[in-house]
Amino acid sequence: MSLIEITDVRKSFGANEVLKGIDLNVEPGEVIAIIGKSGSGKSTLLRCINGLETINSGSIQVAGAQLAPDELHLKALRLKVGMIFQSFNLFPHKTAGQNVMLSQMVVKKTPKPEAEAMARKMLERVGLAHKFDAYPDELSGGQQQRVAIARALAMQPMALLCDEVTSALDPELVQEVLAVVKELAAEGMTLLMVTHEMRFARDVCSRVVFMHMGRVHEIGPPAEVFGAPKTPELRQFLGAQH
Amino acid sequence: MIEFSNWDILRNLLLAARWTVVLSLVSFVGGGIVGLGLLFMRISRSRWPRLFAGAYVELFQGTPLLMQLFLAFFGLALFGINVPAWLAAGVALILWTAAFLAEIWRGCVESIAKGQWEASASLGMGRMQQMRYVVLPQAMKIAIPPTVGFSVQVVKGTSLTSIIGFVELSKAGTIVTNATFLPFTVYGYVALIYFVLCFPLSKSSQYLERKLNVAHRNH
């Protein structure tokens, strides 16, 4: 059984149908890159999987459980799937450590000492153990994004959704975040990431999804997708990347 | 004719000003509690509480406080009780303050970036948890200057309760004027006392506002 099963998912904003029947299965441990033009629906797909948008039809299952829009189901889903945002979205009134501890204590009712131990471990894992007491505005963009990753990891999700996690970063900070993601991949974390880093997608991902006009237009291992694109749209997209 | 010294006038006004202060505090605290309730209704996800709170705010912000005072005074009397002026004054001012505070606070809650809601949702927090741990702590910080600023409106608003017969600073001004025939002096003092009450509040609101703007550190 796949970890994430997406079947014929449709999503409209008003009259604008953004997802026009998406089918995608993600196996445990897979690292999937989603590429495509701006407006093709990549973010919307990730947000649907995390329940931040409600779908109009189709179904999304995570680890066998159906996604439903009520608070109980959503909570269960979000405990299984974490999300990392382009704009970090750290809580500005909490330190890095508190950012990582908060949801453990509030959502999982983890006692404080354990939450703190976990927070230290996770910050260590993203190379920021020494920034435990720093506030978000005392951190660089790359550091903030790594704290956000630690915060999601502390909830021990089965999969992580990453939406252009390096797009808001200065070029010299991109690598430190990608290195963390790469390590997660190597450790066997299931990752579903929208990215513009084609080299990274080629090196790290097991499959690449090319989205076009709200559909999965082409899908396959990176060697195939990048090496031998089948459709003119993908060829054009890859051509425009340089 | 009895002679009134300046001190006599001022002493009487100051004694009455105590009631202005008490009524202001009661209105502000009571209005804050009711306003918090309204705020939660206004940003609730169900329709009816939202509509109710919206209509409430519209009604209280769209009609004169003086009319609200009259309605409280004569409306409470419909229940057959002989309403003391302080009760009508307190009820009306609390309801009026609540409407304005709820609206100020709603603005603050809505100014919290959408990403904060989304990030906390993606971590599995429920609506109340998001409010309690993520949104309100941030909203409260930016709400302080305008809230302090509105307290000035509350103090000034209490002056209208003199019209339904509550003896506070303004009413005392009228009474002392009628006894002394010195309207210029008496209302001058009254204005001065209000100024002494309000000016520090205004200034601290401005100061807090500036401090908030300077500190781009958000914690």
Place this chain on the structure above:
Amino acid sequence: MGYVFDYSWLADYWGVLLKGVLVTAELTLVGATLGVSLGVACAWARSLGPRWLKPIVATYVELIRNTPFLIQLFFIFFGLPSLGVQMSEIQAALLAMVINLGAYSCEIVRAGIQATGQGQFEAGWSLGMTRFETFRYVVLIPALQKIWPALSSQIVIVMLGSAVVSQIAAEDLSFAANFIQSRTFRAFESYIVATLIYLALAILLRQLLRGVGFVLFPRRSGR
């Protein structure tokens, strides 16, 4: 409760209400026009005027904003005559409203001028305009456009606040309500009706000011 609401008096007294509405409307329109003009003048004085004028305007603004409108009204109507200044009720009411709105709109307009930025002034000066010309032709309209919503709310607040002018026997809408209840002994109903009329006036005034905004600022200036 055994109370029976009775609105039959409306048949006899609607004319009184109408007269009150007209007075309130008149006070508001004239008061708003003069008050905002005063506010613009004060905003100019506070941001660009001669140095000696600034503290005077600042004192005026703080005095008005930190005292109740009711006391300002009483001071003008009861206090000033002892200095030999005589006024009718309506004149006193209008004067109080203008002075009150002048102080508030001064601060609002000043914020607009600040938001419009130094660059606009420098552009005007570099074209050879005087400080005043730059203010009048370059800065004022964009500044007003920025703060028009805030100014509009303040005008509505002044309209609603004007209900207290009945306390010096200016015959506005609230005066009409007082008058009717003293004749009919239907206090609650009188004030309910007056309150609803005020609500309608507030909604109407807000729309009117939106319309004025569209006329004054026909195109959106880039910000």
